[in-house]
Amino acid sequence: MPQELSxxxxxxxxxxxxEHWGEQTVPAMTAVTSIMRAHQLMxxxxxxxxxxxxxxxxxxxxxMLLFYSRQGSLPxxxxxxxxxxxxxxxxxxxxxxxxxxLVQRSPHPSDRRTTLATITxxxxxxxxxxxEALNAMGFGTEPxxxxxxxxxxxxxxxxxxxxGDHVDL
Amino acid sequence: MPQELSxxxxxxxxxxxxEHWGEQTVPAMTAVTSIMRAHQLMxxxxxxxxxxxxxxxxxxxxxMLLFYSRQGSLPxxxxxxxxxxxxxxxxxxxxxxxxxxLVQRSPHPSDRRTTLATITxxxxxxxxxxxEALNAMGFGTEPxxxxxxxxxxxxxxxxxxxxGDHVDL
DNA sequence: CCCAGTTAGTTGCAGACCCATGTATTATGG
DNA sequence: CCATAATACATGGGTCTGCAACTAACTGGG
Numbered sequence: 001m002p003q004e005l006s007x008x009x010x011x012x013x014x015x016x017x018x019e020h021w022g023e024q025t026v027p028a029m030t031a032v033t034s035i036m037r038a039h040q041l042m043x044x045x046x047x048x049x050x051x052x053x054x055x056x057x058x059x060x061x062x063x064m065l066l067f068y069s070r071q072g073s074l075p076x077x078x079x080x081x082x083x084x085x086x087x088x089x090x091x092x093x094x095x096x097x098x099x100x101x102l103v104q105r106s107p108h109p110s111d112r113r114t115t116l117a118t119i120t121x122x123x124x125x126x127x128x129x130x131x132e133a134l135n136a137m138g139f140g141t142e143p144x145x146x147x148x149x150x151x152x153x154x155x156x157x158x159x160x161x162x163x164g165d166h167v168d169l
Numbered sequence: 170m171p172q173e174l175s176x177x178x179x180x181x182x183x184x185x186x187x188e189h190w191g192e193q194t195v196p197a198m199t200a201v202t203s204i205m206r207a208h209q210l211m212x213x214x215x216x217x218x219x220x221x222x223x224x225x226x227x228x229x230x231x232x233m234l235l236f237y238s239r240q241g242s243l244p245x246x247x248x249x250x251x252x253x254x255x256x257x258x259x260x261x262x263x264x265x266x267x268x269x270x271l272v273q274r275s276p277h278p279s280d281r282r283t284t285l286a287t288i289t290x291x292x293x294x295x296x297x298x299x300x301e302a303l304n305a306m307g308f309g310t311e312p313x314x315x316x317x318x319x320x321x322x323x324x325x326x327x328x329x330x331x332x333g334d335h336v337d338l
Numbered sequence: 339c340c341c342a343g344t345t346a347g348t349t350g351c352a353g354a355c356c357c358a359t360g361t362a363t364t365a366t367g368g
Numbered sequence: 369c370c371a372t373a374a375t376a377c378a379t380g381g382g383t384c385t386g387c388a389a390c391t392a393a394c395t396g397g398g
Contacts (some may be wrong), residue, residue, distance in 0.1 A: 032211055
Protein backbone atom coordinates (compact mmCIF):
# COMPACT_ATOMS: atom_id res chain seq x y z
CA MET A 1 0.00 0.00 0.00
CA PRO A 2 1.55 3.26 -1.15
CA GLN A 3 1.90 5.95 1.44
CA GLU A 4 -0.24 9.07 1.28
CA LEU A 5 0.55 11.66 -1.35
CA SER A 6 -0.10 15.36 -0.96
CA UNK A 7 -0.52 15.88 -4.68
CA UNK A 8 -1.73 14.15 -7.84
CA UNK A 9 1.10 12.30 -9.57
CA UNK A 10 -0.91 12.11 -12.80
CA UNK A 11 -1.48 15.88 -12.88
CA UNK A 12 2.20 16.34 -12.11
CA UNK A 13 3.19 14.14 -15.04
CA UNK A 14 0.77 16.04 -17.28
CA UNK A 15 2.50 19.27 -16.27
CA UNK A 16 5.91 17.86 -17.24
CA UNK A 17 4.62 16.51 -20.55
CA UNK A 18 2.92 19.79 -21.40
CA GLU A 19 6.16 21.67 -20.75
CA HIS A 20 8.61 19.29 -22.43
CA TRP A 21 6.69 17.46 -25.14
CA GLY A 22 3.81 19.73 -26.06
CA GLU A 23 0.15 19.95 -25.19
CA GLN A 24 -0.89 17.42 -27.84
CA THR A 25 0.95 14.64 -25.99
CA VAL A 26 -0.90 15.22 -22.71
CA PRO A 27 -4.30 13.52 -23.19
CA ALA A 28 -2.85 10.18 -24.29
CA MET A 29 -0.22 9.99 -21.55
CA THR A 30 -2.81 11.02 -18.96
CA ALA A 31 -5.29 8.44 -20.25
CA VAL A 32 -2.76 5.63 -19.98
CA THR A 33 -1.69 6.45 -16.46
CA SER A 34 -5.33 6.95 -15.44
CA ILE A 35 -6.27 3.55 -16.81
CA MET A 36 -3.32 1.97 -15.00
CA ARG A 37 -4.34 3.56 -11.72
CA ALA A 38 -8.04 2.75 -12.13
CA HIS A 39 -7.13 -0.85 -12.90
CA GLN A 40 -4.98 -1.04 -9.78
CA LEU A 41 -7.69 0.47 -7.56
CA MET A 42 -10.50 -1.68 -8.93
CA UNK A 43 -8.47 -4.88 -8.71
CA UNK A 44 -7.55 -4.08 -5.14
CA UNK A 45 -11.20 -3.49 -4.20
CA UNK A 46 -12.34 -6.65 -5.95
CA UNK A 47 -9.67 -8.83 -4.38
CA UNK A 48 -10.53 -7.42 -0.95
CA UNK A 49 -14.22 -8.20 -1.50
CA UNK A 50 -13.40 -11.73 -2.70
CA UNK A 51 -10.95 -12.50 0.08
CA UNK A 52 -13.66 -13.80 2.47
CA UNK A 53 -14.56 -16.35 -0.20
CA UNK A 54 -10.96 -17.44 -0.65
CA UNK A 55 -11.00 -16.16 -4.22
CA UNK A 56 -8.98 -13.76 -6.32
CA UNK A 57 -10.52 -11.84 -9.21
CA UNK A 58 -8.86 -13.90 -11.96
CA UNK A 59 -10.03 -17.10 -10.27
CA UNK A 60 -13.49 -15.61 -9.85
CA UNK A 61 -13.61 -14.85 -13.58
CA UNK A 62 -12.60 -18.41 -14.45
CA UNK A 63 -15.18 -19.81 -12.05
CA MET A 64 -17.96 -17.66 -13.52
CA LEU A 65 -17.03 -18.75 -17.01
CA LEU A 66 -17.67 -22.34 -15.99
CA PHE A 67 -20.74 -21.30 -14.00
CA TYR A 68 -22.39 -19.99 -17.16
CA SER A 69 -21.14 -22.67 -19.54
CA ARG A 70 -23.73 -25.13 -20.89
CA GLN A 71 -22.25 -28.26 -19.37
CA GLY A 72 -20.50 -26.63 -16.45
CA SER A 73 -17.22 -27.67 -18.05
CA LEU A 74 -14.83 -26.37 -20.71
CA PRO A 75 -11.49 -27.35 -22.24
CA UNK A 76 -8.65 -25.32 -20.73
CA UNK A 77 -7.70 -23.82 -24.08
CA UNK A 78 -11.21 -22.53 -24.65
CA UNK A 79 -11.12 -20.94 -21.21
CA UNK A 80 -7.96 -19.05 -22.08
CA UNK A 81 -9.58 -17.73 -25.24
CA UNK A 82 -12.73 -16.66 -23.41
CA UNK A 83 -10.83 -15.08 -20.52
CA UNK A 84 -8.48 -13.47 -23.04
CA UNK A 85 -5.36 -14.61 -21.26
CA UNK A 86 -2.50 -16.73 -22.52
CA UNK A 87 -3.10 -20.46 -22.48
CA UNK A 88 -0.21 -20.95 -20.11
CA UNK A 89 -1.98 -18.75 -17.55
CA UNK A 90 -4.95 -21.09 -17.35
CA UNK A 91 -3.13 -24.07 -15.84
CA UNK A 92 -2.19 -22.41 -12.51
CA UNK A 93 -5.62 -20.75 -12.38
CA UNK A 94 -7.39 -24.10 -12.57
CA UNK A 95 -4.82 -25.58 -10.17
CA UNK A 96 -5.86 -23.07 -7.53
CA UNK A 97 -9.56 -23.60 -8.06
CA UNK A 98 -9.14 -27.37 -8.02
CA UNK A 99 -7.14 -27.26 -4.78
CA UNK A 100 -10.05 -25.35 -3.24
CA UNK A 101 -12.51 -27.98 -4.47
CA LEU A 102 -14.35 -25.52 -6.70
CA VAL A 103 -13.54 -27.20 -10.00
CA GLN A 104 -12.44 -30.67 -11.05
CA ARG A 105 -10.17 -31.78 -13.85
CA SER A 106 -11.33 -34.58 -16.09
CA PRO A 107 -10.17 -36.02 -19.41
CA HIS A 108 -12.02 -35.19 -22.59
CA PRO A 109 -14.14 -38.17 -23.66
CA SER A 110 -12.89 -38.33 -27.24
CA ASP A 111 -9.72 -36.20 -27.45
CA ARG A 112 -7.05 -37.43 -25.07
CA ARG A 113 -5.00 -34.25 -25.45
CA THR A 114 -7.75 -32.16 -23.94
CA THR A 115 -8.39 -31.54 -20.26
CA LEU A 116 -11.80 -30.39 -19.12
CA ALA A 117 -12.38 -28.22 -16.07
CA THR A 118 -15.75 -28.85 -14.45
CA ILE A 119 -17.35 -26.68 -11.77
CA THR A 120 -18.36 -28.56 -8.62
CA UNK A 121 -21.51 -28.02 -6.54
CA UNK A 122 -19.41 -26.10 -3.99
CA UNK A 123 -18.05 -24.07 -6.88
CA UNK A 124 -21.55 -23.17 -7.96
CA UNK A 125 -22.56 -22.13 -4.46
CA UNK A 126 -19.48 -19.99 -3.98
CA UNK A 127 -19.80 -18.41 -7.42
CA UNK A 128 -23.34 -17.29 -6.66
CA UNK A 129 -22.40 -15.92 -3.24
CA UNK A 130 -19.35 -14.09 -4.53
CA UNK A 131 -21.34 -12.55 -7.36
CA GLU A 132 -23.95 -11.31 -4.91
CA ALA A 133 -21.19 -9.64 -2.93
CA LEU A 134 -19.59 -8.05 -5.98
CA ASN A 135 -22.90 -6.80 -7.35
CA ALA A 136 -23.73 -5.32 -3.94
CA MET A 137 -20.52 -3.29 -3.99
CA GLY A 138 -20.96 -2.17 -7.59
CA PHE A 139 -17.92 -4.20 -8.68
CA GLY A 140 -15.67 -1.57 -7.13
CA THR A 141 -16.80 1.21 -9.46
CA GLU A 142 -18.06 3.59 -6.78
CA PRO A 143 -18.68 6.48 -6.81
CA UNK A 144 -19.36 6.40 -10.55
CA UNK A 145 -23.04 6.42 -11.55
CA UNK A 146 -24.77 4.56 -14.38
CA UNK A 147 -24.38 7.43 -16.88
CA UNK A 148 -20.66 7.77 -16.21
CA UNK A 149 -20.21 4.02 -16.47
CA UNK A 150 -22.10 3.90 -19.78
CA UNK A 151 -19.98 6.73 -21.12
CA UNK A 152 -16.83 4.93 -19.99
CA UNK A 153 -17.99 1.68 -21.56
CA UNK A 154 -18.70 3.40 -24.86
CA UNK A 155 -15.25 4.92 -25.09
CA UNK A 156 -13.52 1.69 -24.07
CA UNK A 157 -15.62 -0.27 -26.58
CA UNK A 158 -14.33 2.03 -29.34
CA UNK A 159 -10.81 1.49 -28.09
CA UNK A 160 -11.16 -2.28 -27.95
CA UNK A 161 -12.65 -2.36 -31.41
CA UNK A 162 -9.75 -0.28 -32.70
CA UNK A 163 -7.35 -2.74 -31.12
CA GLY A 164 -8.86 -5.59 -33.08
CA ASP A 165 -11.29 -6.98 -30.52
CA HIS A 166 -14.65 -8.19 -31.67
CA VAL A 167 -17.03 -5.75 -29.98
CA ASP A 168 -20.81 -6.01 -30.15
CA LEU A 169 -23.00 -2.90 -30.20
CA MET B 170 -1.75 -14.22 -27.05
CA PRO B 171 -5.34 -15.41 -26.82
CA GLN B 172 -6.72 -17.02 -29.92
CA GLU B 173 -9.30 -15.23 -32.04
CA LEU B 174 -12.83 -14.94 -30.75
CA SER B 175 -15.88 -14.77 -32.96
CA UNK B 176 -17.86 -12.75 -30.41
CA UNK B 177 -17.43 -10.17 -27.65
CA UNK B 178 -16.89 -11.84 -24.27
CA UNK B 179 -17.79 -8.61 -22.47
CA UNK B 180 -21.11 -8.32 -24.29
CA UNK B 181 -21.73 -12.00 -23.55
CA UNK B 182 -21.12 -11.45 -19.84
CA UNK B 183 -23.42 -8.41 -19.91
CA UNK B 184 -26.15 -10.63 -21.38
CA UNK B 185 -25.75 -13.16 -18.57
CA UNK B 186 -25.75 -10.47 -15.91
CA UNK B 187 -28.83 -8.78 -17.37
CA GLU B 188 -30.66 -12.09 -17.33
CA HIS B 189 -29.57 -13.39 -13.92
CA TRP B 190 -28.82 -10.36 -11.77
CA GLY B 191 -30.84 -7.53 -13.26
CA GLU B 192 -30.17 -4.65 -15.59
CA GLN B 193 -28.85 -2.38 -12.83
CA THR B 194 -25.82 -4.66 -12.30
CA VAL B 195 -24.73 -4.49 -15.94
CA PRO B 196 -22.95 -1.13 -16.26
CA ALA B 197 -20.60 -1.72 -13.30
CA MET B 198 -19.64 -5.26 -14.30
CA THR B 199 -19.12 -4.14 -17.89
CA ALA B 200 -17.00 -1.19 -16.80
CA VAL B 201 -14.72 -3.38 -14.70
CA THR B 202 -14.14 -5.94 -17.41
CA SER B 203 -13.65 -3.17 -19.99
CA ILE B 204 -11.03 -1.49 -17.81
CA MET B 205 -9.27 -4.82 -17.29
CA ARG B 206 -9.16 -5.47 -21.03
CA ALA B 207 -8.10 -1.92 -21.91
CA HIS B 208 -5.32 -2.15 -19.33
CA GLN B 209 -4.13 -5.44 -20.84
CA LEU B 210 -4.18 -4.08 -24.39
CA MET B 211 -2.43 -0.80 -23.54
CA UNK B 212 0.25 -2.50 -21.46
CA UNK B 213 0.91 -4.95 -24.27
CA UNK B 214 1.28 -2.13 -26.80
CA UNK B 215 3.53 -0.11 -24.51
CA UNK B 216 5.78 -3.05 -23.69
CA UNK B 217 6.07 -3.87 -27.39
CA UNK B 218 7.04 -0.27 -28.16
CA UNK B 219 9.59 -0.22 -25.32
CA UNK B 220 11.11 -3.59 -26.18
CA UNK B 221 13.66 -2.11 -28.65
CA UNK B 222 14.96 0.04 -25.77
CA UNK B 223 15.25 -2.93 -23.43
CA UNK B 224 12.59 -1.43 -21.18
CA UNK B 225 9.27 -2.48 -19.72
CA UNK B 226 6.56 0.04 -18.91
CA UNK B 227 7.00 -0.13 -15.13
CA UNK B 228 10.75 0.39 -15.55
CA UNK B 229 10.08 3.22 -17.98
CA UNK B 230 7.85 4.90 -15.39
CA UNK B 231 10.50 4.59 -12.72
CA UNK B 232 13.14 5.96 -15.07
CA MET B 233 10.99 8.95 -16.02
CA LEU B 234 10.36 9.70 -12.36
CA LEU B 235 14.10 10.07 -11.85
CA PHE B 236 14.43 11.90 -15.17
CA TYR B 237 12.13 14.67 -13.93
CA SER B 238 13.36 14.75 -10.34
CA ARG B 239 15.35 17.81 -9.26
CA GLN B 240 18.60 16.02 -8.45
CA GLY B 241 18.10 13.10 -10.77
CA SER B 242 17.93 10.90 -7.68
CA LEU B 243 15.32 9.82 -5.16
CA PRO B 244 15.07 7.54 -2.11
CA UNK B 245 13.52 4.18 -3.01
CA UNK B 246 10.64 4.68 -0.62
CA UNK B 247 9.70 8.00 -2.18
CA UNK B 248 9.72 6.35 -5.60
CA UNK B 249 7.23 3.75 -4.41
CA UNK B 250 4.93 6.49 -3.16
CA UNK B 251 5.18 8.47 -6.39
CA UNK B 252 4.72 5.41 -8.60
CA UNK B 253 1.89 4.29 -6.31
CA UNK B 254 3.22 0.81 -5.93
CA UNK B 255 4.16 -1.12 -2.81
CA UNK B 256 7.61 -0.32 -1.44
CA UNK B 257 8.70 -3.90 -1.90
CA UNK B 258 8.06 -3.59 -5.64
CA UNK B 259 10.66 -0.86 -6.02
CA UNK B 260 13.72 -2.92 -5.18
CA UNK B 261 13.50 -5.34 -8.12
CA UNK B 262 12.52 -2.44 -10.42
CA UNK B 263 15.70 -0.53 -9.54
CA UNK B 264 17.69 -3.77 -9.72
CA UNK B 265 16.69 -4.17 -13.34
CA UNK B 266 17.44 -0.55 -14.25
CA UNK B 267 20.78 -0.71 -12.44
CA UNK B 268 21.79 -3.91 -14.24
CA UNK B 269 21.13 -2.10 -17.52
CA UNK B 270 23.29 0.81 -16.39
CA LEU B 271 20.41 3.27 -16.46
CA VAL B 272 20.40 4.09 -12.76
CA GLN B 273 22.89 3.78 -9.95
CA ARG B 274 22.39 2.96 -6.29
CA SER B 275 24.10 5.16 -3.72
CA PRO B 276 23.82 5.61 0.03
CA HIS B 277 21.99 8.61 1.43
CA PRO B 278 24.52 11.15 2.76
CA SER B 279 22.93 11.62 6.19
CA ASP B 280 20.48 8.74 6.70
CA ARG B 281 22.20 5.39 6.48
CA ARG B 282 18.88 3.53 6.23
CA THR B 283 18.09 5.20 2.93
CA THR B 284 19.20 4.14 -0.53
CA LEU B 285 19.16 6.64 -3.36
CA ALA B 286 18.57 5.72 -7.00
CA THR B 287 20.29 8.09 -9.42
CA ILE B 288 19.71 8.25 -13.16
CA THR B 289 22.88 7.92 -15.26
CA UNK B 290 23.69 9.82 -18.48
CA UNK B 291 22.78 6.70 -20.49
CA UNK B 292 19.54 6.57 -18.51
CA UNK B 293 18.75 10.15 -19.51
CA UNK B 294 19.43 9.46 -23.15
CA UNK B 295 17.30 6.33 -23.20
CA UNK B 296 14.48 8.01 -21.28
CA UNK B 297 14.27 10.78 -23.87
CA UNK B 298 14.38 8.37 -26.81
CA UNK B 299 11.77 6.06 -25.30
CA UNK B 300 9.46 8.99 -24.57
CA GLU B 301 9.74 10.19 -28.17
CA ALA B 302 8.71 6.72 -29.31
CA LEU B 303 5.77 6.51 -26.90
CA ASN B 304 4.53 10.00 -27.76
CA ALA B 305 4.78 9.14 -31.46
CA MET B 306 2.48 6.16 -30.99
CA GLY B 307 0.01 8.04 -28.78
CA PHE B 308 0.95 5.92 -25.76
CA GLY B 309 -1.07 3.06 -27.19
CA THR B 310 -4.39 4.89 -27.02
CA GLU B 311 -5.22 4.69 -30.74
CA PRO B 312 -7.73 5.07 -32.24
CA UNK B 313 -9.15 7.32 -29.51
CA UNK B 314 -9.06 11.04 -30.27
CA UNK B 315 -8.35 13.96 -27.94
CA UNK B 316 -12.01 14.53 -27.06
CA UNK B 317 -12.57 10.89 -26.18
CA UNK B 318 -9.38 10.83 -24.12
CA UNK B 319 -10.39 13.99 -22.25
CA UNK B 320 -13.79 12.50 -21.54
CA UNK B 321 -12.14 9.28 -20.32
CA UNK B 322 -9.73 11.23 -18.15
CA UNK B 323 -12.56 13.21 -16.57
CA UNK B 324 -14.50 10.11 -15.60
CA UNK B 325 -11.42 8.32 -14.26
CA UNK B 326 -10.42 11.43 -12.30
CA UNK B 327 -13.82 11.34 -10.58
CA UNK B 328 -13.31 7.66 -9.85
CA UNK B 329 -9.83 8.16 -8.46
CA UNK B 330 -11.01 11.03 -6.28
CA UNK B 331 -13.81 8.84 -4.98
CA UNK B 332 -11.28 6.14 -4.14
CA GLY B 333 -9.32 8.55 -1.97
CA ASP B 334 -6.67 9.70 -4.40
CA HIS B 335 -5.59 13.30 -4.36
CA VAL B 336 -6.74 14.53 -7.79
CA ASP B 337 -6.04 18.00 -9.14
CA LEU B 338 -8.56 19.68 -11.44
C1' DC C 339 -0.71 -46.19 -44.12
C1' DC C 340 2.55 -43.14 -42.36
C1' DC C 341 5.17 -39.16 -41.51
C1' DA C 342 4.73 -34.09 -41.21
C1' DG C 343 2.34 -30.56 -39.34
C1' DT C 344 -0.94 -28.93 -36.07
C1' DT C 345 -3.15 -28.69 -31.59
C1' DA C 346 -3.64 -29.28 -26.23
C1' DG C 347 -1.59 -28.89 -22.20
C1' DT C 348 2.38 -28.54 -19.04
C1' DT C 349 6.80 -26.84 -17.41
C1' DG C 350 10.61 -23.54 -16.80
C1' DC C 351 11.82 -18.80 -16.88
C1' DA C 352 11.10 -13.95 -16.08
C1' DG C 353 8.59 -9.62 -14.87
C1' DA C 354 5.47 -7.36 -11.83
C1' DC C 355 2.85 -6.93 -7.74
C1' DC C 356 1.39 -7.51 -2.80
C1' DC C 357 1.84 -9.32 1.97
C1' DA C 358 4.37 -10.63 6.04
C1' DT C 359 8.66 -10.72 8.16
C1' DG C 360 13.42 -9.48 9.38
C1' DT C 361 17.38 -6.25 10.03
C1' DA C 362 19.47 -2.04 10.53
C1' DT C 363 19.05 2.72 11.59
C1' DT C 364 16.84 6.79 13.31
C1' DA C 365 13.55 9.22 16.22
C1' DT C 366 11.11 9.86 20.50
C1' DG C 367 9.03 9.74 25.18
C1' DG C 368 9.56 8.80 29.98
C1' DC D 369 19.85 8.51 28.58
C1' DC D 370 17.84 4.48 27.22
C1' DA D 371 14.07 1.55 25.93
C1' DT D 372 10.50 1.69 22.65
C1' DA D 373 8.48 3.04 18.44
C1' DA D 374 8.87 4.27 13.78
C1' DT D 375 11.26 4.25 9.34
C1' DA D 376 13.91 2.31 5.20
C1' DC D 377 15.01 -1.36 2.71
C1' DA D 378 15.59 -6.30 1.63
C1' DT D 379 13.92 -11.14 1.53
C1' DG D 380 10.81 -15.01 0.93
C1' DG D 381 6.29 -16.62 -0.36
C1' DG D 382 2.25 -16.33 -3.21
C1' DT D 383 -0.46 -14.92 -7.48
C1' DC D 384 -1.00 -13.51 -12.24
C1' DT D 385 0.85 -13.01 -16.70
C1' DG D 386 3.40 -13.95 -21.07
C1' DC D 387 7.19 -16.28 -23.87
C1' DA D 388 9.80 -20.39 -25.35
C1' DA D 389 10.26 -25.09 -25.42
C1' DC D 390 8.64 -29.73 -24.58
C1' DT D 391 5.52 -33.96 -24.64
C1' DA D 392 1.52 -36.22 -26.13
C1' DA D 393 -2.09 -36.78 -29.31
C1' DC D 394 -4.75 -35.85 -33.37
C1' DT D 395 -5.09 -34.89 -38.58
C1' DG D 396 -4.26 -34.97 -43.31
C1' DG D 397 -1.69 -35.24 -47.82
C1' DG D 398 1.18 -38.23 -50.48
